[in-house]
Amino acid sequence: MRVLSGMRPTGKLHLGHYLGVIKNWISLQKDHETFFMVADWHALTTGYKDTKHIKDNIRQLVIDWIALGLDPEKSVLFLQSMVKEHAELFLLFAMITPKSWLEWNPTYKDTKYNLLRIHDLELTFRGGLRDLVKEFLARQPFRVEDTEALEEDLLDVIAQAFVKALFDGKLDKEMLRKLNVSKREFYEVDTYGFLGYPVLQAVDILLYKAEAVPVGEDQLPHIELTREIARRFNHLYGETFPEPQALLTETPRVPGTDGRKMSKSYGNAIYFADSEEEVKKKVMSFFTDPQKLRKGDPGRPEICPVFMYHKLFTPHEKVEEIERDCRSGKLGCVDCKRMMWEGLETFLRPIREKRREVEKSAHYVWDILTEGSRRARELAQRTLQEVREKMNLP
Template sequence: MKVLSGMRPTGKLHLGHYFGVIKNWVELQEKHETFYMIADWHALTTAYKNTEQIKENIEQVMIDWIALGLDPNKSTLFIQSEVKEELELFLIFSMITPKSWLEWNPTYKDMKLNLLRISDLELSFKGGLRDLVKEFLAKVPYKIVDFEAFEEVILDTLSDSFIRAVFEGLLEPEILNRLNVSKRDFYDTDTYGFLGYPVLQAVDILIYKAEAVPVGEDQLPHIELSREIARRFNQLYGEVFPEPKALLTETPRLLGTDGRKMSKSYNNAIFFADGKEEVRQKVMKFFTDPQKLRKGDPGRPHICPVFFYHRLFTNSEKTQQIEVDCMSGTLGCVDCKKIMFESLESFLEPIREKRLEVEKSIKDIKEVFMEGSQRARQIARQTLEEVKEKMKL
């Protein structure tokens, strides 16, 4: 089975990337024909103002991918922007993709609301309008086939209008002051590229005729959109594209040092490029059970991020003992972190050594990705020729 996935180059990879994505990719390359792409054009979606780091970030991703086990002899590893045919198919797909498909994509809206930190504002507007919308729909002089769906469409439309009005200064300015966002922030994310990036994602998948894409549940709408675009093209012009399926992957939600999801933007991540002492310092700062203030206090390991790491990196017998000792209060948080650090370091050390070795051969690694890009481009070129033939272009 042909499998494709990709990653935006945002810099050095951390533990969350490995357990969320890379570990699964390494396993897939043993069983399938796999294509893994550094999606540098997608990086422009939100980083178009700060492009100076993209080249360096691509190199860091290359290094981490190889160090973490992606094998160019088993997978096609390539860079999105080296396959110029993607842009031509992106233009074609843009012409046949209804705008409503993009606007109704829940991931698009969620990303925008999260970037602007206005999710709560949208929920507030919806909550205040729901009763009024129900009253309005009760008076509509037509039969409503799906009342709840129609209600959500109206609520979405109205809340979008209210949010736009806030940023246009049509409502009290105190709202923006509380949110600490501006009109510029709103329009910086209101671009054609941000709206249309799922079409480019569809190109990423379909131009290589991938049959499956490994994703988490939150990415399912993107795969469905790719299937819709494939169906629409095939119906309009003739069969070219297979409809890709989602390979749902269950991945642990790796916690960062502050107890939130591990993320570079939260400054709570442990990177594979971190040195041993740097990792030690980060581990010793880890958030723990807030009710366990000192040794002797009984702990709650099931809510403690440090214990979560024990379950990943410490052997099961020792982990069971740590759980008992934590709950009884005989194990303090400082000692618990020291044990966790040793377990984590036993996992990180060989990867760190491999990473340093790979980093010394960066010229060779770049060549590997260029060769992979050429293989990918050859496939893309053949697909584009089929597309043009079907469209009589």
């Protein structure tokens, strides 16, 4: 089975990425034909303004992939922008994808929600002004050919000025907060690229005629859209693309140091690039059961993020004992965290060493990506040739 998946290069990987995604990819590469893509063009859909770190982010991502066990001998590791066929098929798919399919995409809809509030507001504002504008025009001494058209034009101009004032900060900040709108979302996210990114995702999959795509539940609408685009193309030009299946993967909720979901934006993540000392410091700062204030207090391992890590990284025979001693109060949180750190380090140490080794070479990552992209491109060119023939393009 041909499997494809990808990641945006947004920085170094943390434990959450490994447990949620990469661990599954590593097991897939054993038995399937696997393509893993660094989705650098996707990184631009929301991060187009600041591209300073994109090359370094690509490099760091691939270093992490290799250190964690993705094997360029077994999987095709490639860079999206090195396979220009993605751009050509994106253009062709853009021609056949109804705009409404994209507007119903939940990610877009959620973002657009804020903007719709603005449109509601604009409509209310226009409604309230209409009588005033009518009255104003009626009082003018000059004759107007088309009063209704002028009325609409005036309302347009005033309503636009109102929305602009809203975003320029001339209106009450509290009001903006209540409306749940922000300048950034209005101007920066509502781009053509952001609306169209699910089409680019469909391209990423269909260009390689992938049969399966490992995804979390939140990505299911994108796979469905890919299937719809494939169906539409096949219907218009003849059978060309297989409809890919979603390989639903259970993504465990990996807590960060503060107990919330591990995420770069919360500043609670443990990275594979962290030194031993950095990891120790982070582990010792982990949130625990808030009711267990000191050694002797009984604890509740089932709600403690540290205990979740014990289940993942501490030898099984010790985990039961930790659970018992936490509940009885015999074990204190400081000792418990130290034990967890030891187990975690046993897992992290070889990855860190491999990371260092890969990082030493300035070319290694680019060589891997160049070779992987060459292999990916062969397949992509074959698909594009077929697409052009089906569409009667020269």
